[in-house]
Amino acid sequence: MKIKLKIISYLIYHVGFSERELEFPKPITVEELLIRINLKKRFPILIIRNGKSLNVSEKLKNGDRIIIAPFFSGG
Amino acid sequence: MKGWTGNFLRINLTNQEVKKEKYSQEFAKKWIGGRGYVIKILWDELKPGIDPLGPENKLVIALGPISGITAPNTGKLQVAAKSPLTGGFGDGNIGSKVAVQLKKAGYDFLIIEGKSDKPTYIYIKDDDVKLLSAKETWGKGTFSTLEWFYNKYSRNVGILTIGQAGENKVLYSVIRSMEGRAGGRPGMGAVMGSKNLKAIVVKGTKDIPVAEPEEMKKIGINGLKKVKKLDKETGWSKQGTTGVLAWCNEVAALPVRNMRKTSSKEAWKIDGERLNKKRVATYGCPNCTMPCGIAILDREGHQAEMDYENIGMLGSNLEIFDLDQVGSLNYMCDDYGLDTISAGASLSFYADAIDQGVIKGDFKFGDAEKAKELLRKIAYRKGEGDFIARGSKKMAEKIGQGSEAYAMQVKGLEMSAYNCKFVPGMALAFGTSSIGAHHKEAWVIYYELNKTARDSYGKEKAEEVVRLQRIRMGLFECLIACRLPWVELGLDPDYYVEYFNKATGLNYTMQDFWEVSDRIYSLVRAFWVREFPDWSRERDFPPKIWFDPSNADEEGIIAGKILEYDKYEQLLAYYYELRKWDKRGIPKKQTMKELKLEEEADELEKYVSLK
Numbered sequence: 001m002k003i004k005l006k007i008i009s010y011l012i013y014h015v016g017f018s019e020r021e022l023e024f025p026k027p028i029t030v031e032e033l034l035i036r037i038n039l040k041k042r043f044p045i046l047i048i049r050n051g052k053s054l055n056v057s058e059k060l061k062n063g064d065r066i067i068i069a070p071f072f073s074g075g
Numbered sequence: 076m077k078g079w080t081g082n083f084l085r086i087n088l089t090n091q092e093v094k095k096e097k098y099s100q101e102f103a104k105k106w107i108g109g110r111g112y113v114i115k116i117l118w119d120e121l122k123p124g125i126d127p128l129g130p131e132n133k134l135v136i137a138l139g140p141i142s143g144i145t146a147p148n149t150g151k152l153q154v155a156a157k158s159p160l161t162g163g164f165g166d167g168n169i170g171s172k173v174a175v176q177l178k179k180a181g182y183d184f185l186i187i188e189g190k191s192d193k194p195t196y197i198y199i200k201d202d203d204v205k206l207l208s209a210k211e212t213w214g215k216g217t218f219s220t221l222e223w224f225y226n227k228y229s230r231n232v233g234i235l236t237i238g239q240a241g242e243n244k245v246l247y248s249v250i251r252s253m254e255g256r257a258g259g260r261p262g263m264g265a266v267m268g269s270k271n272l273k274a275i276v277v278k279g280t281k282d283i284p285v286a287e288p289e290e291m292k293k294i295g296i297n298g299l300k301k302v303k304k305l306d307k308e309t310g311w312s313k314q315g316t317t318g319v320l321a322w323c324n325e326v327a328a329l330p331v332r333n334m335r336k337t338s339s340k341e342a343w344k345i346d347g348e349r350l351n352k353k354r355v356a357t358y359g360c361p362n363c364t365m366p367c368g369i370a371i372l373d374r375e376g377h378q379a380e381m382d383y384e385n386i387g388m389l390g391s392n393l394e395i396f397d398l399d400q401v402g403s404l405n406y407m408c409d410d411y412g413l414d415t416i417s418a419g420a421s422l423s424f425y426a427d428a429i430d431q432g433v434i435k436g437d438f439k440f441g442d443a444e445k446a447k448e449l450l451r452k453i454a455y456r457k458g459e460g461d462f463i464a465r466g467s468k469k470m471a472e473k474i475g476q477g478s479e480a481y482a483m484q485v486k487g488l489e490m491s492a493y494n495c496k497f498v499p500g501m502a503l504a505f506g507t508s509s510i511g512a513h514h515k516e517a518w519v520i521y522y523e524l525n526k527t528a529r530d531s532y533g534k535e536k537a538e539e540v541v542r543l544q545r546i547r548m549g550l551f552e553c554l555i556a557c558r559l560p561w562v563e564l565g566l567d568p569d570y571y572v573e574y575f576n577k578a579t580g581l582n583y584t585m586q587d588f589w590e591v592s593d594r595i596y597s598l599v600r601a602f603w604v605r606e607f608p609d610w611s612r613e614r615d616f617p618p619k620i621w622f623d624p625s626n627a628d629e630e631g632i633i634a635g636k637i638l639e640y641d642k643y644e645q646l647l648a649y650y651y652e653l654r655k656w657d658k659r660g661i662p663k664k665q666t667m668k669e670l671k672l673e674e675e676a677d678e679l680e681k682y683v684s685l686k
Contacts, residue, residue: 006325009318009347010310018321018348043309044565046525051326051632053525067325070309070318072521072563 001027001062005037008069015039015068031056033066044071077286078140078578079103080181084204086197088270089130089189093204098183104581105671107553107591108139112184113155113166114598118675120186123605123682127159127262128244128269130190136173136235136275137185139555141578143178143361144283146295147302147566148557150174150361154235158261159269160246160417160466161487161511163603167258168515168552169250170360172277173233179279191271198228200278209273213242216410217251224276233277238412240454241268245464247417247489251409255358255368255380260414261488261510286580294574298566303364305564312357314347315367316383316559321346323387323493326524327633328501330392330494332440333420333427334483335620337494337628341396345386349398365559373402374443381405384514387492388419393426393440400443407447411454416513417466418453420489422446424467424482425459433476480619485512486603493520496621496628497529497636500536503646506615507540509548509599517543518562529633532642537649549592550585594670596654597662601672601679604661608682612660615647657686 001024012018015037022036030047034040034056047054048067060066081103085094106115113135125131137153152174158165177185180201187197191206194213198205212220217238224234233252240248241264248264249257267273285291306312320342323329327337343349350369358380359366373379379402389408390401408415422438429436436459438445452460462470467489471482483490488511495502504517517540527535546568551558554575560566572585604610620626621638628634651658655666664685667676676685 006321008322008325009314012348013310013313048326048525051524051529067322069322070311071525072319 001060003060003063004065006065006067008067011039011043011045011068011070014042027059027061029056030054030058030060033060039068045069046071076100076103077284077580078575079108080178080183080284082182083184083186084182084199085186085188086204086206087188088191088195088206088272091191091206093206095202103140105591105594107588108142108183109137109153109555110166110548110552111591111595112137113153114164114595114602116184116186117155117157117164118598118602121157125157127157127162128265130188130270132157132266132269134187134263134266134270134272135184136187138174138178138183139553141554141556141571141574143175144285144291144295144578145299145362146291146556146574147298147560148360148363149555150363151555151557152177153552153555154250154259154263156263156266157606158510159244159265160262163486163511163606164599165259165261165263165510167249167260167263168555169235169252169258170256170363170557171233171235171252172361173235173252173275174555175361176233176277176279178283179281180277181279181281185275187270187272190269194271194273196272196274196276198276201280212273214239217412218254218410220274221254224274228276228278231278234274236274237264237267238410238454240411240413241265242273243454243456244268245413245453245456246466246469247414247421248412249414251412253358253360255370255409256360257409257412257414260417260513264412285578287577291574291577294577298570298574299362299364302560302564302566305566306365309564311563312365312367313351315369317347317350317369317381317386319383320386321348327628327631328494328498328520328524330387330490330492332394333392333423333481334490334494334496335427335481335626337496337633338631339391339394339396342391344396345390345398345401350381350386353398360557363557365564367559371398371402373406374399375403377403377406379403379406380409384492385415388416392419392423392492393446395441395443395446397443404443404446404450407450411450413450413454416491417489418450420483421463421467421470422449424470425449425463427481428470428474428478431478433478434474480623483618485617486614488512495520495617496626496638497633498523499532499638499643499646500527500540502617502621502638502643503537503650504540506617506647507650509596512617516547519543530636532639532646534649537646537653540650541653544596545589545592548595549588553588553591553595590670593654594672597656597667597670598672598675600656600660600662601667601675605679605682610659610661610683612644612647612658615660616643661685
């Protein structure tokens, strides 16, 4: 399974890259992805697929473009 | 009084008179400071219908009760006047050493009246206030003007100044400070220029009166350390505000080609990651431990201090995806004293109108060199620049031929860098922002796209807009402090309530600040209505093109989607309901009474009937 991952803002400096194609032998969840890229429970973050938010238990699909952004509180 | 000094200066430039006056604690408690002060003063002292560029207009510069005191991001002040760009209420928020120095000089605000017959600057050192000749700086850009004053008075003074754009009364010229700081988008620079006022220089040496100095010192320093720690842990200031550009591009909310497009494959070339790599210096406001001003070298080798709005409006919205060139445009705006948002939007409207064939010209999207030429012409009001200097609304009124639909503004003020062709809540935030389309009062887009259904026009979006407007206006722009420690790093707004109480000796709650905020919003709206008695809710609508199906994206995540007119109207109705305003968007008489605005309601009734 291949996904494209785009990291936003300061999270880039924690993950080590801003954009990358990743390949996994079997489908994984958002939570498993966060563990792989060292972001689990570090900061409040948001995960977006096709413009819509995902929760951590959702499974990723082959060909997904996933955006991970810090949670700005807005103001 | 504690926190407040209780003093202000009334400076009349026509007869060169300076009066030191006092005001009451009742006034302070009712309006807090900053935005509360400026709207009340302008409401009381300006006659409706005056020429914003005439001597009858007044420029008010106000601090808040914690301005300048050691705590996170308190180095800010408010500037305000009747706007020459919109004809309504205009203000802005600037990071400046003036916030610190004016407080130490013993004043909470300045009311500047009349018009000097020759270029002048105001020099304030404690009780010594002088009006001096600005002959040697008139005609200079803001960078060399600041340098001139540094050489004369040292770098320890606070300075507010205008560039050539303000002198020449460009309708979206701003007031500038500390090289990279600017404020007063709706033409506050032009108001200064119209008064022949080049600069205000301030030095204060007095102690700031506060109720609990030891406790404040402890809380203030702890706050500064906490913000610094949070910034270090996250790395927020590596990209500062520009981190949001890549997100806007991904969620189809980036301004591209006069907001006709919502994303670009070239956006990465001007994003926060690229900017951080090119950084040569970092700048911030006084009392800031999370500085967001990222400077790069522009095409000509100047240090250009960038943020997201500048890059969005002078970069992607003009389809200029060369960071050095965007830096050049940014630097030029800063030097001339032009608002980067409205300058970018007015240029993009001009390019769009040419592209649509409704006006002749040789400016095209993507042409950075021509954009530079036009910025020069705008600042000096030469040739076509004189036309573009009026802003997109007035340009469209002159051009006609349907161009009003794609003049990207509300109430005459250009949109900042969020493309809301399919973001209803943020469109409402632009529609109801109290100076025209500006993002700062309710940056609801992130909440909206991440926590709600994008196509919803539900009441929760109006509630969030009001909630954010209350915190931003009732708390941050009254106290005054920058909102970024809260917005970006999650510092609890209650921190500032506690700090306010320690400064003033009062015992306010967040609810008290919200009440003040609601009072301010209703009085700002009353100010607009008094200027435009034919007020209707149409003035709170975004541009028509956002409702036009032919403008929908052809591909991508919002393909085929646009705002829906009837649903937006319903969302606006929810907003009015929450504010207790009538269907026209005018505060009800009972609402004004509840907000302790009885006298103001009587005055407003001279112009419109209140429900």
